[in-house]
Amino acid sequence: MKAQPPTDDNSRIGTVGCVAIDSSGNLATATSTGGLVNKMAGRIGDTPIIGSGTYANPLCAVSATGKGESIIRHTVARDVAALMEHRGLPLKEATARVVAGVPRGDVGLVAVSAAGEVSMVYNTSGMFRACATEDGYSEVGIWPEADSDANGGN
Secondary structure (H helix, E strand, O other): OOOOOOOOOOHHHEEEEEEOOOOOOOEEEEEOOOOOOOOOOOOOOOOOEEEOOEEEOOOEEEEEOOOOOHHOOOOOHHHHHHHHHOOOOOOOHHHHHHHHOOOOEEEEEEEEEEEEEEEEEEEOOOEEEEEEEOOOOOOEOOOOOOOOOOHHEE
């Protein structure tokens, strides 16, 4: 029997993203797109558009993956930072709110705050993700955990 792809078909998405904070508190993000199969000629995705799929400022660093058109339309990465800056939301609440506002099956993100808080949320069936902190905590995952918050993220 042939395996069936997930209903949100994330098998076509291959973005690799990274967020980091150094010992001086500097934040950085990097995002590399895996592209989109059968994309329209000339299509530009979210990865090269700062604020859409990648963004860092003194409050947080964010890298997103998913359907570029939705990520661009919702300025996913910048909106996380804006909620922290203008509404005073903590990172986990800001990321959960932004991801919840994007159509289901379209986005996932990894983020770190200046305080070292980590968030990995998504509204897809799963998202390859990992984190490690200097105090020895590490997490690796693909699928939602039963006790996770915000649509399967941490």
